Amino acid sequence: MRPEPRDWSLVYDGYRPEQEGLREALCTLGNGYFATRGAAPDSSAGDIHYPGTYLAGGYNRLVSEVAGRNVENEDLVNMPNWLPLTFRIDDGAWFRIDDVDVLSFRQELDLRRGVLNRDIRFRDEAGRTTRWSERRLVSMANQHLAGLEVELTAEDWSGRLTVRSGLDGGVVNSGVARYRALASQHLEVLELDHLGADALFLRCQTSQSLIQVALAARTRLYFKKREAEAEYRTQTLKDQIWQEVACTIEQGASVRVEKIVTLHTSRDRAIAEAGLEAKRTLGHAGGFDDLLAAHEIAWRHLWDDCDIELIDGTAEDTELKLHVHIFHLLQTASPHTIEFDVGVPARGWHGEAYRGHIFWDELFIFPFLSLRIPTLTRALLHYRYRRLPEARRAARAAGYEGAMFPWQSGSNGREETQHLHLNPNSGRWNPDNSYRQRHINSAIAYNVWQYYQATDDHEFIYAYGAELLLEIARFWASIAVYNAEIDRYEIKGVMGPDEYHTAYPGADPEMEGGIDNNAYTNVMASWVLTRALDVLELLPKEHCIQLCERIGLDLGETERWYDISRKLRVPFHDDGIICQFEGYEKLTEFDWEGYRKKYSDIHRLDRILEAEDDDVNRYKASKQADVLMLFYLFTADELYLIFERLGYPLAPESIPRNIDYYIGRTSHGSTLSSVAHSWVLARSDRSRSWRHFRCALDSDITDVQGGTTPEGIHVGAMAGTIDLIQRCYIGIEMRANALHFDPALPDDLHQIKVRLRYRRQVLDIEADHDTLRIGSPSFTSTPIKVAYRGHYRDLAPGEVCQFRLIKPEDRDRDENRAMGAAKEAKP
16 A cells, blocks of 8 residues: 555555455445445455445344354345456456456555546466456445446457446355354345346345345446447346347457446335336436546535645655545445434444444544534434434333433344354354443433534434433433442443453353443443433423423432432542442453463454453453543543542542553554544643554554454544544534634644534634634634633634644743734635
């Protein structure tokens, strides 16, 4: 991989079969409606390649036998493969890249234009040399369209060229090795047909969710701009339909193959029927260049709103990698997503890992979207609101009140977490307690509140957000149990974000799972209860009364909320370190140095120890940030207030001690971990923060976990790195109806330029080590308040604010007050 000028191209030189899985994931093209992995059109699923096309929210359930039990899993379905395209010369073999002598190979993901380019020169068994030049897109302009163009050049031969193009409905879910023993046949092909001479049609249906998917594909051959005189022949197999298109080609000549594809489903809005719409859309679709022109415009508009410009003093390809992350985030959740009922899966729509489920990654994703495309965040929050009835049922079934959202969510919001989990190191199926991560509820509440702070969207809070917050608060109030001996409330039997500690040492994980008084869980529960009380004050009186009547909330409950919010237990070590959970201080210190020498990779320490018949629950070891997530989500000032409300003093000097304590006991088994650690170090140790940021930036691009990225990118970690640049290093905080800035750029990062949206204003922001400049283009909107270190300015559209930054060594001298902050009309 190497950066191209302006850092807009991810380039691979040379064909490396062992890297194909990684490249296919990173070169996925999508538009928020569907996504297709960057597999070669001539390839089929196997040990090297894995073509996959995934529909946003396209789930299906199957039952498998696992360790003697019948287990039902809901999976993101691998939809029919629209890519198949190959050729042969005369009566020779069909081209497969793994069967020829590759003379040169270059693959480029053009991030600015959203186009995948592949250029290959190869020699076949007969000694003939051919050039394959390919362009591919999944349209960001029309979510139902995709296109593939291949130019074939006969360098040293003449003959009859036959192109084979198809639609393959015989695909299964086999993209994750540890799932392959489970049921995987999700599709039933209903119809195969051809539409005239040059077009194919396939209709299929998922076996349980009954989603009908219809694809239509048109394949044509051109000599330059002229359509070739070609012979067409159609062949139908059990679950596939193929078209062979033949013509004669002379030595040195080129033929251009154009395949245009449409995809519709029975879930689409404003349609008569999926198959009819697929045919109609294909009939109105232009050629590849027509699709490309509209597609480029759509991507240009997205980049206008979402780009980040950096001046990086390390001469590294930081900006390129950041563009890769923004690109994949926007392919997972795009403006097209707004009209669909989908969430944001932890692995994007790029593969089958985690079965395409939605976890808590929104916590890392929404901050970027809320300050760029807030209508998209609003739509994604509706995914949670629509599943509020299911969350209420889950709470009642567990003996609680309010709404209890699942750790893993899919189609209808039921808990999709498996009861058993395979350890590939040992080959054993072990109990999976991760459904006990009740902190997902606080993440949803936090997202609602942060969206409201960024947008001032009262209508959303009145109609949806308040109900979500109140029902989550009711859940926390009902799961908290009063302990009269200590005059505190406790939350027991849960798991924190750490994920390693699923039970106490020696406990039966199925009967006695979870740990007690996880600090992160309890602090977040207190915060949610406090915000819920704020929301009741925020709502218009009549609306508040109606909402409380509708959900059966009375004042007696809110009085208890107030009490719990001030008395939730947070355990501490004797030396003032926040205890990750009750009893953590009694665990054994782990031999980090010894295991790093013993194993080349200890990211997944839990799997290593289980394979050794040991248990990670015995040790002071974390998979990812847990206590430190508090310092990720809240500023020091906010934490002081939260802990003061809880009746615990939090001395300023204890924060760096907590950070150092837990950083030294973390294996970074999650790609999210480096994001959180980079954030919490940003103020105290900028060089370490930058190193963690670089690690997070590389997590998928170099596949730091050794084989996870081919199964799907980690969209939460990608969004987290973007947010590190956007909010952390610029120091953006939304509180008290003002947008606060406190830039703290690492030494290696010289300048940041971003465009944000805050409360109906567009802000162009530039920050370096000396100056912060905030400009607002002319627009009809009310002024907003912006602030730097306590200095407030009213900023109206068409104006600019500029602040001289205080150097770290001059923090005791308030230069800003003496110098003033320039405020001038935009030229």
